[in-house]
Amino acid sequence: MRALLIEDDAKTARALASGLRSAGFEPVTAKTGEEGFFLLSRESFDVVILDWMLPARDGIEVLRTLRAGGSKTPVLLLTARDAVEDRVLGLDAGADDYLVKPFAFAELLARVRALLRRVDSGSALRQQIGDLTLNMQTRSVARGAREIALTPREFDLLTFLAQHHDETVTRQMIAREVWREPNRVTPLDNVIDVHLAHLRRKLDEGETVKLIQTVRGVGFVLRAEAGA
Amino acid sequence: MKAWWLRRSVRLRLALWYAAATALVLIAFAWFVYEVIEHRLAAEIDRQLRIDFDLVEPQLSLDTEGRVDWTLRGSHGDEGFSRLSAWFEVWSEKRELLLRHWPVPESNIKNVLPPPRTSTLSFATVELERGLFLRVMERPGRVQGRSVIIRVFRDETEMRRTLREIVEVSVLGFPLAGALAAIGGYLVATRSLAPLDAMARQARRITSESLSKRLPNLNPSDELGRLATVFNETLTRLEASFAELQRFTADASHELRSPLTALRAVGEVALRDGNDPAMLRETIGSMLEEAERLTDLVDALLTLARMDATKADATREEVNIAGLLEEIRDQFEVLTAEKGQTLAVTSNPNVVVQTDRTLLRLALVNLVHNAIQHSPSSSKVSLAAARRPGGVKISVSDSGRGIAPEYHEKIFEPFFRVDKARSRSGGGGVGLGLAIAKRAIERSGGRIIVESDLNRGSVFRIELPWSSQLATIPATT
Numbered sequence: 001m002r003a004l005l006i007e008d009d010a011k012t013a014r015a016l017a018s019g020l021r022s023a024g025f026e027p028v029t030a031k032t033g034e035e036g037f038f039l040l041s042r043e044s045f046d047v048v049i050l051d052w053m054l055p056a057r058d059g060i061e062v063l064r065t066l067r068a069g070g071s072k073t074p075v076l077l078l079t080a081r082d083a084v085e086d087r088v089l090g091l092d093a094g095a096d097d098y099l100v101k102p103f104a105f106a107e108l109l110a111r112v113r114a115l116l117r118r119v120d121s122g123s124a125l126r127q128q129i130g131d132l133t134l135n136m137q138t139r140s141v142a143r144g145a146r147e148i149a150l151t152p153r154e155f156d157l158l159t160f161l162a163q164h165h166d167e168t169v170t171r172q173m174i175a176r177e178v179w180r181e182p183n184r185v186t187p188l189d190n191v192i193d194v195h196l197a198h199l200r201r202k203l204d205e206g207e208t209v210k211l212i213q214t215v216r217g218v219g220f221v222l223r224a225e226a227g228a
Numbered sequence: 229m230k231a232w233w234l235r236r237s238v239r240l241r242l243a244l245w246y247a248a249a250t251a252l253v254l255i256a257f258a259w260f261v262y263e264v265i266e267h268r269l270a271a272e273i274d275r276q277l278r279i280d281f282d283l284v285e286p287q288l289s290l291d292t293e294g295r296v297d298w299t300l301r302g303s304h305g306d307e308g309f310s311r312l313s314a315w316f317e318v319w320s321e322k323r324e325l326l327l328r329h330w331p332v333p334e335s336n337i338k339n340v341l342p343p344p345r346t347s348t349l350s351f352a353t354v355e356l357e358r359g360l361f362l363r364v365m366e367r368p369g370r371v372q373g374r375s376v377i378i379r380v381f382r383d384e385t386e387m388r389r390t391l392r393e394i395v396e397v398s399v400l401g402f403p404l405a406g407a408l409a410a411i412g413g414y415l416v417a418t419r420s421l422a423p424l425d426a427m428a429r430q431a432r433r434i435t436s437e438s439l440s441k442r443l444p445n446l447n448p449s450d451e452l453g454r455l456a457t458v459f460n461e462t463l464t465r466l467e468a469s470f471a472e473l474q475r476f477t478a479d480a481s482h483e484l485r486s487p488l489t490a491l492r493a494v495g496e497v498a499l500r501d502g503n504d505p506a507m508l509r510e511t512i513g514s515m516l517e518e519a520e521r522l523t524d525l526v527d528a529l530l531t532l533a534r535m536d537a538t539k540a541d542a543t544r545e546e547v548n549i550a551g552l553l554e555e556i557r558d559q560f561e562v563l564t565a566e567k568g569q570t571l572a573v574t575s576n577p578n579v580v581v582q583t584d585r586t587l588l589r590l591a592l593v594n595l596v597h598n599a600i601q602h603s604p605s606s607s608k609v610s611l612a613a614a615r616r617p618g619g620v621k622i623s624v625s626d627s628g629r630g631i632a633p634e635y636h637e638k639i640f641e642p643f644f645r646v647d648k649a650r651s652r653s654g655g656g657g658v659g660l661g662l663a664i665a666k667r668a669i670e671r672s673g674g675r676i677i678v679e680s681d682l683n684r685g686s687v688f689r690i691e692l693p694w695s696s697q698l699a700t701i702p703a704t705t
Contacts, residue, residue, distance in 0.1 A: 083534075102519070102523050183531075183586065183590060184527045184531075185528050187593065187594065187597040187661065190597075191559060191560060194562045194563055194566050215513075216510075216513030216514075216516070216517070217512070217513040217515065218513075
C-alpha cells in the first residue's frame, strides 16, 4: 500500500511516515504542494494524506488540480481549521475525508484504512474475533458458547471496536462515530468510560483473554491476542 | 463642495452659518422696509397731486375769447406753490391743449405727453426724458361750466433718490453686518467649544495604562456634562473588559502552561534515566494524557472564542425542549446510575422554542455534567422545563455542596473554580463548562443564573425567549 504524505512540518511528517511504515504502508513524503503534485503526476498511490496549509501551493489547490485531472485516489485532508464552512470547502474540493489537527495517530490510521476499505466494502453480517462472535443481524454477541446480553449502546460500541479490531480507537472517535457527537467540547469522556467499563465486565470478567485493552493516553483496542 | 465643507472645523462652520443667517434676516428686513417706504412715498405724491388739482381747478377761468386762463387767486400761502412748482395742463374734451403751465420753459423739455386718452381719473408714472420721472394725474374738471381734463404733474426724482439711498446703504451695510456676525459667531463658537477641546486633550491622555482616570465632569446636566458622563461610562466598561481580559489571559496561560510543563518535565526525565521499556511506555502514556488535556483545553477555548465571533445569523430551528432534555438524560443516565444517583426530567411535552439547538444542547450538557459531578452518590439531579411569559425556563438542580453567594457571578467566568484543589469539571474537564454554557445561552438571547447556598445544592436557571434573535453580546469574557 503506497501512501503519499504531503505535510510541510518535518517533525509531524517524520512521525506519521514512521507510524504508517510500521502499520504496513509504504509512505512517500513531500514537503510542498508543488512536490506532492509532481509525485502524484508521475507515480501512483493508493491513498494521499494531504495537509491543507502548505507553503506556496496549498492543499486545497493541489486537491482541485488532482480532481480536475480525473484522479480518483482517495484523499484524507489534514487541517487545523474545524469550522463547518472549512469542512464543506474541503469536501467540496474533492477530499474523501477530513481530519482536524491535533489528532491521534490511531485515528489517522483508522481513517486511512476506512478510505481504502471504501473501495472494496461490503460489511460482514457476522464478525469473529478470537472467541468473540458478533451477529449484526440479530444483534447478538457471544464469547465461545456464552451468550452475552448487551444494551443497544453497548452493542454499538462493541461493533465499532470490532470494526477497528487490532486498531486503537480514541474516545473522540467513539464520541463521533458511536454517539454521533460532532462537538469536541461536549463532555462525553466519562459517559464513554462507564459504558466501556460495563462492556468490559460483560465480555471479559472471568475470561483469561481480556479482549478490551486500554492504551494509555490514546484510547482502547479490541484484540484477541494478549498485547503489550 | 460638500467635502470641503465637512473638512472645516466646527467653529468655522458655525461662524459661517451665523453670517449666512444674519445676512438672510437683514436682506428680508431691508426689503420689507424698502417696500413700506416706497409705498408711503408714492401715496404721498398721489395725495399732493390731488391737492394740486384742488388748488388749480378753481383758479382757472375763461377769457372773453373762450381761452382758458390761470389767475392767481386765493390765500397767499399758495403763492409759492403756484409760482415755483405748479405744473399742469388743461385739455378740452376734444383733446385740444387749452393751457400748459410748466415750471421750466417748454423748450427745455424735449418730450411732450400725448393727449389724455380717457376722461376719467387716472394715475401714471412717465419718464419724460432721461432721468426725469413724473407722476401724472388726469382728472376731468370744469372751468366756468365748461368740461375740461386737467393733468397735474409732480416730480418723482426726490422720492427715487431716497429709495436709491436706502438700497445703497443696505448694499454697503450687508457685508459689514455679515462679517461682524461671522466674527461674533466664531468667537462664540470658540468659547463654547473650548471645553470640548479640553475634553479631547484629556481623553487622549487616558490610555490603556491609565484607564482608571476619568474626565472631569463640571456640570452633569448640560450637553458637555452628558458627553463626559457617557465617555466615562464607556471608559468604565473598557476598564472592566481590560481587567477581564488580563485575568483571562493570566488564567489561560496558567492552564496552558501547566500541561506543557508536565509534558516537558516527564519527557526530559524519562530521556535522562529511562532505560526500562516499561517505564518509557508509562512516560509516553503520561505525555499523551497531557497532550489530550491540552487538546481539550484548546478546543474549549476556541469554542468560547468562536461563540463571540460567529455571525448572529446562526441556524435557528424548532427545538422540542422535552425531547432535548430526554436525549440528554439518556446520554448521562449511565453516569448517574454508576453513582447511584437519579436523573429526573419533568417537562411539558409540547414546549417548543425557536433557537440554535446545538448551542442550547451544549449549554445543557455542560450544566448536567457539572451537576452530576458535584452531586454526592445516591442523590438526585433534576432537569425541569416549563413555560414562562414570553418563553421557556429550564432548570438544572443538583444536591451538591452548593455555592456561596459571593461566587454566584464568578463561577461563570472562565477557569474559575470554587475549590481550587478540586479541579477539572465540565467543558472537557478544563474549567470552561459554565463559561461555555453561559455564553451559549446569551448567544441564544436568554440568560442564566444560579440559585444556591452552601450545603443546599444549586439550581441553574435558564430563561429563553420563544424565538431567539441570536444576539451579538458585548465582548465581556
